[in-house]
Structure formats: structure tokens, C-alpha cells
Amino acid sequence: MFEKAAARLQFLAYRFLLVTLIGAGALTGVVAVLFHRYVELARNQLIGRALRQPEPWRVILMIVTPAIMFALLAALIRRFAPRAVGANLARVRMAYNDNPRILGPRTIITTFAATPLSLGAGAPLGPEGPIVVVASGISVTLARLLRLPQKVVRGMIPIGTAAGIAAIFNTPITGVVFALEEIIGTSQRGILGGVLVGSVAAAVVERVLLGGRPMLVAPSSTWTDVREMAGFAVLGIAAGAASGLAISLAHRLKRKWSAAMPSIVLRAALAGLLIGAAGLLAPEIFGIGYDSVSLWLHGGGSASGTGIAFAVKLLAFTVAISGGVIGGTFAPSLFIGSALGAAIGHGTQDLFPSMHIDPKAYAIVGMGSYFAGVMRSPIAAVLIVVELTRDYELIVPLMLGVSLAVAISRRISRLSIVEQQMVDEGWIEEHAANDPLARVRVRQAMTTNVVTISRDTTIEEIARLIAGTRFTFYPIAGDDGTLAGIASRSAIDNAVAEHGGESIMTIAEEPKVVACAEDLITETVQQMHLRGVDRCPVVESARAPRIVGFLSPSDILRMRMRSGTAEPDPFELIE
Incomplete structure (x- = not known):
């Protein structure tokens, strides 16, 4: 019962x-x-x-x-x-x-x-x-x-x-x-x-x-010459390069704008001015732009016209993302990808008229390839193109373009645009949250009692100052305390005998990596790995580059040992 x-x-x-x-x-x-x-x-x-x-x-x-x-x-x-x-x-x-x-x-x-x-x-x-x-x-x-x-x-x-x-x-x-x-x-x-x-x-x-109408109606497209696969491969590579550069540029531009212009209102206004000016060159970039995409999917446009639309939309998209303008990334990805594909398709058709190139096929493949490069969702990229256009004839070249775009984009930007936005906003993925350093800022791990040397000091004076210290590099400060360079212990020891009376700036190096105090330590470690160094100076911020510390392998190890790991929270909607 x-x-x-x-x-x-x-x-x-x-x-x-x-x-x-x-x-x-x-x-x-x-x-x-x-x-x-x-x-x-x-x-x-x-x-x-x-x-x-x-x-x-x-x-x-x-x-x-x-x-x-x-x-x-x-x-x-x-x-x-x-x-x-x-x-x-x-x-x-x-x-x-x-x-x-x-x-x-x-x-x-x-x-x-x-x-x-x-x-x-x-x-x-x-x-x-x-x-x-x-x-x-x-x-x-x-x-x-x-x-x-x-x-x-x-x-x-x-x-x-x-x-x-x-x-x-x-x-x-x-x-x-x-x-x-x-x-x-x-x-x-x-x-x-x-x-x-x-x-x-x-x-x-x-x-x-x-009424269930497809958002982007495209006439049937196909390819018959196996040599066209080379063109689709070039398109996939170009889409990957463009998407990777867009992610990287948006990230760098956002950081610079945030440092130079803390007010989100001013940043949004500046972004609006730049986007409006860009729209003078290609008004079709304003808004969603599906009318233009539909035109290109029907074989319309020219190599020059679609090339300009691609470049202007890519620039405007990057500015919008960097400036905090409200909107999504799907539609511009489809616009940019189809414009790039149409430009390459029309250009190839003009160069090789005997091959009977179909520009709309390139527009469709470009749309999926760029989307995949930006979002890093290759299966969804193939499916969204097929479902939007209801055209299944280009599955093979579409899969080729998507796979190449994802590979190239990942080489340029390790993170997808969504993942990069999560980093920029200070949000961490669940898999990263299990890393004890995932939420740690550089200021929490760095050494603060560093020996800082003045740029006007001689090498001989520096050698006496650092005698008995244990550091490998020493940050050099300008008159206002801002970072002017770094000097290695070995360079100082080697130069003191013959060049002791000269300024420390004669042997100073430009640091390959400079961390900000509020940077995530995981990001800083990744940058150091890419640049081939294991330590770096730390400044207050990009806007105020005053020396506040130094980050070394021992600092990172100490912080990792202090931090605990979190247990993952398994979840299933219906058990």
C-alpha cells in the first residue's frame, strides 16, 4: 500500500x-x-x-x-x-x-x-x-x-x-x-x-x-569541383583568424578603456560615436543585419562591397563588446561570417570564372565557420546554419570550414568570446573554480617587501644595496614610483666591475610580463608561460603603474598550498 x-x-x-x-x-x-x-x-x-x-x-x-x-x-x-x-x-x-x-x-x-x-x-x-x-x-x-x-x-x-x-x-x-x-x-x-x-x-x-518561417531563407547551393575544397579551407582559416583576433582585440580594448575611462556611461557614449561613424561607411552594420545576410545567401553583393561590410562590422562589433553596449554575439557572428564568405566567393569567382564558383555557398560556409570560431561550439555552428537555411548540400565543406576555424581561432585566443567575457567580468567557470588559485588575485600572492631601486642609482650603489638579498630580479622605479624596468642579479654582478659608475638603466630590461594587482593569478601565470618567464613585477593598475610587489614561483606555490579545493556539486534534474 x-x-x-x-x-x-x-x-x-x-x-x-x-x-x-x-x-x-x-x-x-x-x-x-x-x-x-x-x-x-x-x-x-x-x-x-x-x-x-x-x-x-x-x-x-x-x-x-x-x-x-x-x-x-x-x-x-x-x-x-x-x-x-x-x-x-x-x-x-x-x-x-x-x-x-x-x-x-x-x-x-x-x-x-x-x-x-x-x-x-x-x-x-x-x-x-x-x-x-x-x-x-x-x-x-x-x-x-x-x-x-x-x-x-x-x-x-x-x-x-x-x-x-x-x-x-x-x-x-x-x-x-x-x-x-x-x-x-x-x-x-x-x-x-x-x-x-x-x-x-x-x-x-x-x-x-x-508561421514557422526560417529566419534566413537561402536557395539551394552546392559544389561540384573538388578544387573548391581548397577555397573552403582558405575560408575556414580566414574565419578562424578573424574570430580569434576579434576576441583578443575586444579583451585588450576593454581593459584599456576601463583603465583610461572608468565610467561605463562615457565608454558606452564613445562606443556609440565610433559605431555611428563606422556606419557612414556601411550602414548595413547597424542592428541585427539579417536583410544583408539574406542578400548574400542569395548570391548578391560584390567582392568589394561585402569585404567592406565584413571589415566595418568586425570593427564595430569589437568596439561594441569593449564599450559595454547591450546585445548578443550570435547575429553579428552570422553577419561577419557570411560577409567574409561572400567576399571570398565573389573574389574567387572574379579570378577564376571558368570554375563556376557559387558565392552563396561561400557565404553559408563562412557564416558557420566564423560562428564556430567565436563561440567554440562546432556542432551548434553546423546545425544553426543548416536549420536557418534548410540547406543540407554544403555539410562537408561546412564541417571543414568549422573545424579549421575553431583550430585557428584557438591558436590566437585560448578562450571563446563567452569565456573571455567571464574572465573580464571576474567570473570563473565551474571547472576553474575547483582550482585553488582560480579566484585568487595577484595582490593576494605577491611579495610586497621587494627591494626597489631608483633609476638614477649607479650599478655600484645597487650592488651594495642588494648584498645579502635573495631576489633574482629587482624592479626599477622612476621618480614617481612607476615601473621603469627590471634588472637581474646576474647582470648587476657582471657589470659592477667595469661599469660600476654607470646608471642602472644601462643594463635595465623591459619586463616581458607586468601584472596588475587585481589580475587573476591564473591569467598572469598563463601569460608568463607564453612569454617564457617564471616571475614578474606587479603594479597597482594599468592606469597607475606604481610598483607594489613582485610575483615569483615561491609566491604561487605558497598560495596554492594555503588554498583549499572545492568539491564539485554533481547535479541531475531527474534522478
Whole structure:
């Protein structure tokens, strides 16, 4: 009797959970449709209106509109929901790995309200990252309102991710695979079932409300000459190089902007001015840009026109990501990749007219290759192109381009754009959290009682000063305490006999790595490994490079021994 009652309760619990998953997916589909409409309205009223104005107002408004709107949105977000700025997918991953409360109501509302205004003002980004945040947040909130167990609340995050991708792109399979590749990291049985249910529910709602039309319609494309595989390989390499450089440049630019301009409002305004100016060269870079992508997928455009669009969009995308402009990375990846592919396709066609090159085939392969290079989700990259275009003829060259793009991009930037954003925002992946040094800052491990020498001191004076000390390198300070170089103990000992009266700067070296006190120690160690050194000076910040310490192997070892390891938290939605 008792066993029958327990079985009955378990059956009712599973049925209740299934209804919850379907409800979350369906609600996500409705929200995605509303989001689409909101973006279209905002674009028509903001950057669209600017583009319709006569000269010179057209030029003025194209530059001013993004700057003003981006600054206002940055101020709004800083005031009401600081976590809603920047790295959308990074927030979702952190919520799943660490704290689902990151996706709170304030974040959901602000993201939904602000992103269409940002895209409507000309942000060269996309809607999918913010929709994933909103969808995951809605799913988590629904689970909390129903007082479901904490493990179910956490499991609703990848379910919301899959439903969001499925709804915004009408690609249910890609939604499932992307959630597995980007959020879960492994196809756990329980979560996979929920992800499938949520993705299907969202896609069904989207199909009912919008008719289920593919977002990017492409005519059938094919390839017949085996020599074309060389062209597709070149395209994959180019896409990998472009995506890796975009990730690296965005990271470096963000750090420099943050140091030189601490105000997110000013950074967003400057980004808006630069994006507006870039739009004067290629207005199609404003917003999502699917009209242009569709044109290229139909074989339209020219080598020069698509080449300019590729370069300008890549630059604008990098500036937007660096400046904290709100938006996603999917749509610009598809735009940049298809523009690059169309440029190479049209260029190859002009050079080799006898080969009957089909430029639209290159646009399709380029779209998937660049996406894979940026996101490092190769299976999702292949599937999203197939589901968006419903063209299966280019699977082989697409897989070639994707694999080469991922390999080349990884050589240039070790992290994907989402992982790099997590590092930039100070968030660490779960697998990194198990490393005792993952959350340690350089200031926590460095030696502070370093012997600092003045740049005006002679080598002989330095030799007397460091007698009896144990350090291998000594930082050299300028008059204001800023780092002017380093001098090795061996160089000082070798020079003191013949050049003792000369300034220490005659044997000074430029340090190969300089760490900031707030840098993550794991990042600094990786940089030292790449540059072939095992220690480096530490400064207060890039903006204020005053010497505050030195980091050596013994400091790192000491910190590792002091730090404890965290046990992983295994999770399964349905046991």
C-alpha cells in the first residue's frame, strides 16, 4: 500500500515537472515573439528614422543617435541592474555554475526593456544573448514561484537557454545542442530530457505565432569541383583568424578603456560615436543585419562591397563588446561570417570564372565557420546554419570550414568570446573554480617587501644595496614610483666591475610580463608561460603603474598550498 502511494506521488511529481517545462518553453516562445516586435519598432523609430533623414541631418543623427542612446542605457542599467550589462551568455553560465540568483527579476526586466532600444539605436549586435538571459531567468523564476527543489531551479537555466535559442531563431535542434555545449558541458540524462521539452515547446509557440518561417531563407547551393575544397579551407582559416583576433582585440580594448575611462556611461557614449561613424561607411552594420545576410545567401553583393561590410562590422562589433553596449554575439557572428564568405566567393569567382564558383555557398560556409570560431561550439555552428537555411548540400565543406576555424581561432585566443567575457567580468567557470588559485588575485600572492631601486642609482650603489638579498630580479622605479624596468642579479654582478659608475638603466630590461594587482593569478601565470618567464613585477593598475610587489614561483606555490579545493556539486534534474 505504502509503495503504491509513493509510486503515485512520484508519477504526479514527474507530470507536474513536465507541465512546468512545457509552460516555461511556451512562455519563452511568447516572450521571444514580443521581443522581435519590440526590436523592429525600436529600429524604425531610432536608427531607421535617422537613415531616412536628408543630408546633413542623416549623417549627424547616424552618429549622435547611438552615442546618446547607449549612454542613457548604460546609466539606466548601472542604476537599476548592474549585472544586466555586457556578457549575456557569461551571466547564464555563471548562474548555472554558481548562483541562479544572478538571473533575478531586475536583470530580466532590464535586459528585456533595454536590449531592443540598444539594437534599435544601431548596436551592431544581436537579440539572442539577451533573450537567453530573459528565457533562463523566466524559467528560474517560474521554478522558484512553484517552490521546486533547488536542483530543479538550477536545471531550468539550460532549459531556458535552449528554449530561447529555439524561439529566437526557430532552430529547436540547435537550441538543445547549444545548451549542451555552452551551458551544461555534458549530456546528463535528466537535464537533456528537460532541455528537449523546453526547446520543442518554444519552437511550437514561435511557429504558431510567426508561421514557422526560417529566419534566413537561402536557395539551394552546392559544389561540384573538388578544387573548391581548397577555397573552403582558405575560408575556414580566414574565419578562424578573424574570430580569434576579434576576441583578443575586444579583451585588450576593454581593459584599456576601463583603465583610461572608468565610467561605463562615457565608454558606452564613445562606443556609440565610433559605431555611428563606422556606419557612414556601411550602414548595413547597424542592428541585427539579417536583410544583408539574406542578400548574400542569395548570391548578391560584390567582392568589394561585402569585404567592406565584413571589415566595418568586425570593427564595430569589437568596439561594441569593449564599450559595454547591450546585445548578443550570435547575429553579428552570422553577419561577419557570411560577409567574409561572400567576399571570398565573389573574389574567387572574379579570378577564376571558368570554375563556376557559387558565392552563396561561400557565404553559408563562412557564416558557420566564423560562428564556430567565436563561440567554440562546432556542432551548434553546423546545425544553426543548416536549420536557418534548410540547406543540407554544403555539410562537408561546412564541417571543414568549422573545424579549421575553431583550430585557428584557438591558436590566437585560448578562450571563446563567452569565456573571455567571464574572465573580464571576474567570473570563473565551474571547472576553474575547483582550482585553488582560480579566484585568487595577484595582490593576494605577491611579495610586497621587494627591494626597489631608483633609476638614477649607479650599478655600484645597487650592488651594495642588494648584498645579502635573495631576489633574482629587482624592479626599477622612476621618480614617481612607476615601473621603469627590471634588472637581474646576474647582470648587476657582471657589470659592477667595469661599469660600476654607470646608471642602472644601462643594463635595465623591459619586463616581458607586468601584472596588475587585481589580475587573476591564473591569467598572469598563463601569460608568463607564453612569454617564457617564471616571475614578474606587479603594479597597482594599468592606469597607475606604481610598483607594489613582485610575483615569483615561491609566491604561487605558497598560495596554492594555503588554498583549499572545492568539491564539485554533481547535479541531475531527474534522478
